[in-house]
Amino acid sequence: MTFRHPYTNTSTKELEKYLKYIKKHNLKAVKLSTLVKKIENKENIDNYVVFTIDDNYKSFYKNGLPLFKKYHIPFTLFVYTKATEGKWGDFMTWKMVRECAKYGELGVHSYAHPHLPKLSDKEINQDTLKAINLFKKRIGYIPDMYAYPYGEYDERVKKIISKYFKVIANQNPGAIDLTTPIDDLDRIALTGKVNIAEKLKLKRLHIKNLIIKRNKNSITEISGKLINKIPYINIYLTDFGWKYHIKIKNNKFCFHPDFKLKRFRNRIIIRYNYKIFSRMIIKY
Numbered sequence: 341m342t343f344r345h346p347y348t349n350t351s352t353k354e355l356e357k358y359l360k361y362i363k364k365h366n367l368k369a370v371k372l373s374t375l376v377k378k379i380e381n382k383e384n385i386d387n388y389v390v391f392t393i394d395d396n397y398k399s400f401y402k403n404g405l406p407l408f409k410k411y412h413i414p415f416t417l418f419v420y421t422k423a424t425e426g427k428w429g430d431f432m433t434w435k436m437v438r439e440c441a442k443y444g445e446l447g448v449h450s451y452a453h454p455h456l457p458k459l460s461d462k463e464i465n466q467d468t469l470k471a472i473n474l475f476k477k478r479i480g481y482i483p484d485m486y487a488y489p490y491g492e493y494d495e496r497v498k499k500i501i502s503k504y505f506k507v508i509a510n511q512n513p514g515a516i517d518l519t520t521p522i523d524d525l526d527r528i529a530l531t532g533k534v535n536i537a538e539k540l541k542l543k544r545l546h547i548k549n550l551i552i553k554r555n556k557n558s559i560t561e562i563s564g565k566l567i568n569k570i571p572y573i574n575i576y577l578t579d580f581g582w583k584y585h586i587k588i589k590n591n592k593f594c595f596h597p598d599f600k601l602k603r604f605r606n607r608i609i610i611r612y613n614y615k616i617f618s619r620m621i622i623k624y
């Protein structure tokens with residue numbers, strides 16, 4: 341299981357609660373790269389937790405880092421390189437980023453934090469190369485981990501980003517298990533007040549051949565095959581809301597929302613109890 345932790349959206353009190361919970365329940369908090377190695381080796385990752393932080397805000401350095409140090413819990417920090425290089429006030433300096441790397445590890449969070457699906461192939465390559473070159477210059481190495489800005493991506497974006505990075509984190513809510521592709525890692529946002537025990541119960545729902553049919557910007561069909569036997573599923577679509585108790589027949593489900601997307605960034609969540617699967621849909 342992995343977590344996204346936008347520091348600006350939580351309090352130190354909340355964060356300390358999560359870290360205490362991890363310690364109290366003897367969960368194994370590791371860096372993302374450690375978890376990836378375990379996935380590659382098909383080792384048991386049941387009790388593993390990863391904290392990831394997008395955007396290297398100074399507030400994390402000031403308030404978050406001391407707590408991770410106090411509890412000896414590592415983390416993976418995805419760096420918005422333009423903000424740090426440009427010495428933007430709210431963002432860490434390269435010195436602070438290097439200090440963070442001592443207690444966790446670093447990943448790339450783009451150069452200019454663009455909406456990647458809005459860019460051309462050439463522009464995506466350019467942004468990524470700028471970030472990579474800054475890492476080389478300021479940190480001395482290039483991480484093999486990347487987190488999409490705003491969690492936005494589609495197949496085209498993914499294809500380009502995967503040329504540069506082996507490990508890619510999205511922002512689709514979900515849990516990780518040994519079937520999770522390491523270039524499409526779901527995360528759970530820890531924002532506001534979170535019931536950590538409930539979040540940790542989430543497990544990946546296994547769906548084969550997920551089909552999202554669309555007619556321009558209308559979602560006409562969501563269908564797929566379930567690997568495990570479950571009686572029904574609930575499906576959520578941004579702005580549409582939840583459709584409950586969708587029947588399963590011969591392990592298959594088929595739902596016709598006939599819903600026109602309203603936003604650029606949309607989400608589909610498929611759930612059965614604590615089993616969860618989600619995907620991003622971009623409106624073009």
Ligand SMILES: [Zn+2]
Nearest residue numbers: 394395489490
């Ligand atoms: Zn970001």
